[in-house]
Amino acid sequence: MTEYRxxxxxxxxxxxxxxxxxxxxxxxxxxxxxxRWLLILAVFLTCGALAALMFFVTVPRYQAVSTVxxxxxxxxxxxxxxxxxxxxxxxxxxxxxxxxxxPLLAGRVVDALDLTTLPEFNPGxxxxxxxxxxxxxxxxRAIRILLGAIEVKRVGVSFAINVxxxxxxxxxxxxxxxxxxxxxxxxxxxxxxxxTGRNAELLAARLEQLRQQVLKAEAAVATYRSEExxxxxxxxxxxxxxxxxxxxxxxxDAKAYEAATSARYNNAQEQLERDGTLEGNSTALSSPxxxxxxxxxxxxxxxxxxxxxxxxxxxxxxxxxFNELADIENQIAAEAQTIVSGLRAExxxxxxxxxxxxxxxxxxxxxxxxxxxAAVRLSELERNAESARTLYRKFLDSYQQAIARKGTxxxxxxxVLLAQVPVIPFEPNRMMFAAIALASALGLAGLLVLFLQYLxxxxxxxESIESKLRQRALGSIPELVTLPGVSxxxxxxxxxxxxxxxxxxxAFAEAFRxxxxxxxxxxxxxxxxxxxxxSSLPNEGKTTTAVCLARSCASSGIRTVLVDCDPRRRAxxxxxxQDARSAGLSDYLEGTARxxxxxxxxxISGAYFVPENEDKETPTRLLQSQxxxxxxxxxxxxxxxxxMDTTPVxxxxxxxxxxxxxxxxxxxxxxxxxxxxxxQLALRYLTDMNANIAGVALSRVDMAQQARHGYxxxxxxxxxxxxxxx
Numbered sequence: 001m002t003e004y005r006x007x008x009x010x011x012x013x014x015x016x017x018x019x020x021x022x023x024x025x026x027x028x029x030x031x032x033x034x035x036r037w038l039l040i041l042a043v044f045l046t047c048g049a050l051a052a053l054m055f056f057v058t059v060p061r062y063q064a065v066s067t068v069x070x071x072x073x074x075x076x077x078x079x080x081x082x083x084x085x086x087x088x089x090x091x092x093x094x095x096x097x098x099x100x101x102x103p104l105l106a107g108r109v110v111d112a113l114d115l116t117t118l119p120e121f122n123p124g125x126x127x128x129x130x131x132x133x134x135x136x137x138x139x140x141r142a143i144r145i146l147l148g149a150i151e152v153k154r155v156g157v158s159f160a161i162n163v164x165x166x167x168x169x170x171x172x173x174x175x176x177x178x179x180x181x182x183x184x185x186x187x188x189x190x191x192x193x194x195x196t197g198r199n200a201e202l203l204a205a206r207l208e209q210l211r212q213q214v215l216k217a218e219a220a221v222a223t224y225r226s227e228e229x230x231x232x233x234x235x236x237x238x239x240x241x242x243x244x245x246x247x248x249x250x251x252x253d254a255k256a257y258e259a260a261t262s263a264r265y266n267n268a269q270e271q272l273e274r275d276g277t278l279e280g281n282s283t284a285l286s287s288p289x290x291x292x293x294x295x296x297x298x299x300x301x302x303x304x305x306x307x308x309x310x311x312x313x314x315x316x317x318x319x320x321x322f323n324e325l326a327d328i329e330n331q332i333a334a335e336a337q338t339i340v341s342g343l344r345a346e347x348x349x350x351x352x353x354x355x356x357x358x359x360x361x362x363x364x365x366x367x368x369x370x371x372x373x374a375a376v377r378l379s380e381l382e383r384n385a386e387s388a389r390t391l392y393r394k395f396l397d398s399y400q401q402a403i404a405r406k407g408t409x410x411x412x413x414x415x416v417l418l419a420q421v422p423v424i425p426f427e428p429n430r431m432m433f434a435a436i437a438l439a440s441a442l443g444l445a446g447l448l449v450l451f452l453q454y455l456x457x458x459x460x461x462x463e464s465i466e467s468k469l470r471q472r473a474l475g476s477i478p479e480l481v482t483l484p485g486v487s488x489x490x491x492x493x494x495x496x497x498x499x500x501x502x503x504x505x506x507a508f509a510e511a512f513r514x515x516x517x518x519x520x521x522x523x524x525x526x527x528x529x530x531x532x533x534x535s536s537l538p539n540e541g542k543t544t545t546a547v548c549l550a551r552s553c554a555s556s557g558i559r560t561v562l563v564d565c566d567p568r569r570r571a572x573x574x575x576x577x578q579d580a581r582s583a584g585l586s587d588y589l590e591g592t593a594r595x596x597x598x599x600x601x602x603x604i605s606g607a608y609f610v611p612e613n614e615d616k617e618t619p620t621r622l623l624q625s626q627x628x629x630x631x632x633x634x635x636x637x638x639x640x641x642x643x644m645d646t647t648p649v650x651x652x653x654x655x656x657x658x659x660x661x662x663x664x665x666x667x668x669x670x671x672x673x674x675x676x677x678x679x680q681l682a683l684r685y686l687t688d689m690n691a692n693i694a695g696v697a698l699s700r701v702d703m704a705q706q707a708r709h710g711y712x713x714x715x716x717x718x719x720x721x722x723x724x725x726x
Contacts (some may be wrong), residue, residue: 064422106147464676507703534666588631622656
């Protein structure tokens with residue numbers, strides 16, 4: 001069999017590696033829940049009972065909801081100022097929310113509904129022995145209670161506002177929600193009516209002052225106009241200005257006409273000098289004589305050409321026609337000269353007219369320059385008068401609108417949805433209480449299980465042994481009374497090893513046969529070796545395991561001897577001793593007794609054992625002496641298996657020395673009770689002494705709980721294979 005050794009580094013690092021490997025162990029969580037299901041059930045029932053009690057003792061409260069829609073635009077009968085036609089924006093709706101839940105508005109609701117006469121809002125009515133507060137303090141307290149019972153919130157980003165009111169009376173809850181909106185509407189109406197009245201009074205006083213200013217300004221304009229002999233031609237200029245404007249227009253027309261006639265004359269003169277005719281001239285074209293002459297010339301030219309082609313240039317009729325054509329050309333030249341003369345005369349007339357109009361305009365300009373100072377002053381007076389009239393008209397319009405708007409003001413709300421009387425209480429809420437109870441039960445149960453798991457530092461499974469201790473798990477030794485089929489009288493049996501012999505096919509006996517196989521089995525060889533059985537702390541089942549293992553080996557035909565190496569407790573000696581002889585291990589080690597005197601045979605199982613002396617304690621020096629080693633070697637030669645029942649490792653030092661004398665060490669941990677830290681410390685002590693640790697076994701395992709709660713060992717499936725044990 002390959003020996004299973006560990007190093008000191010494995011033991012030191014076991015805890016850290018275990019924490020990293022099992023950060024969240026779902027299986028461990030489920031096992032903890034299954035194991036403590038009664039506690040969890042008790043917590044759930046307790047929390048449920050408390051929640052039910054609170055639910056039934058809580059006074060029912062009802063909640064009513066009314067809705068108001070803020071006007072997006074004032075719908076006034078008489079249009080007001082421009083600002084009154086502005087759309088309501090989001091900040092205005094938020095402001096309305098603050099007004100609806102203001103203490104001032106709540107105070108008006110308290111007064112309107114007379115809430116101070118109700119115990120819900122005046123707790124002093126149900127406490128007659130308490131001195132009554134002043135009425136102002138009672139009203140203030142009722143306002144605070146009311147503010148705590150209402151909630152005002154905007155519906156999304158709309159212009160609708162919900163008012164939620166709670167009360168022990170469903171009708172009162174609806175009345176409070178409706179009254180809050182009614183008081184808000186009345187407040188807005190009173191504010192707007194007051195604003196309209198104050199505006200009318202202020203406008204009336206200012207209007208009279210403006211009227212006097214308008215009269216003074218108009219009188220100043222009339223007086224100055226009369227003194228300076230200024231008359232209105234129209235609304236913007238004097239008579240002189242109007243005449244000058246006319247002359248300016250005439251002068252512009254005259255200059256334009258003069259320029260046109262001069263251009264026509266110059267054009268005709270240039271053409272006449274160039275070719276002697278006015279071919280293409282617009283004036284010549286418009287002349288009837290010139291048109292007639294040109295038509296005649298065209299006819300003669302056609303006739304002359306035809307005759308020349310037919311008869312030649314010397315034909316008499318050709319010469320006659322040529323002479324007529326020359327005469328017509330002379331007439332056209334004379335007519336052109338006449339047209340040019342007419343254009344020259346027309347240009348001269350236009351120039352004379354322009355000069356006359358310019359002279360008249362200059363005369364008026366001289367006169368207008370003399371009137372400039374008076375006109376400027378008049379304009380200033382007229383502007384002052386017009387400004388006074390404009391301001392007066394605006395104030396007069398505003399005053400008339402203010403008078404007309406009286407009694408037509410809007411409340412600022414476009415729609416009101418009154419609250420319905422609730423029929424189902426808002427509080428207590430069954431689902432909320434159930435959720436609170438469930439959450440509380442889960443939290444409390446989780447904390448309790450976590451706390452209990454924290455308190456339990458023990459090892460429960462072979463997996464936990466291998467992960468936390470870094471040692472091979474050799475098996476589990478059940479607690480005898482937890483096995484099914486064991487009679488109640490077994491609870492009083494002090495020596496479970498007797499049950500092992502009486503019921504060799506039981507699960508208890510099979511556990512030791514499995515342990516025997518793990519420790520001593522080698523294929524093809526007879527079981528042999530020296531094993532020391534120890535643990536980290538007392539009361540972990542060392543003696544029971546040692547005695548039962550010895551009897552199990554002896555029952556299998558293996559020559560076995562058990563040595564009681566615990567001089568303080570002597571537990572195995574008390575179990576197996578059958579006579580009153582006083583010779584024991586200490587006597588042999590001191591040399592006062594022979595070997596055959598200290599070895600006693602167990603007649604029931606056939607095993608042998610070496611007890612401790614009942615009268616005196618074996619000194620530690622003897623257990624650690626060479627004689628003790630020689631004694632073990634002697635037993636090794638006489639028996640196949642030598643089992644040493646030693647002391648715990650942590651409190652007693654000699655257990656570490658004895659462990660080094662054995663071939664292997666069987667280390668026991670008590671199921672769920674031995675702290676993992678203590679086991680790690682003890683294993684480190686043994687490793688430091690170079691002891692060969694064969695493995696770790698769980699002792700005193702509650703098989704019923706292990707099977708019920710699903711721990712990871714083979715005991716989890718105990719129900720499936722327990723029929724094999726009779």
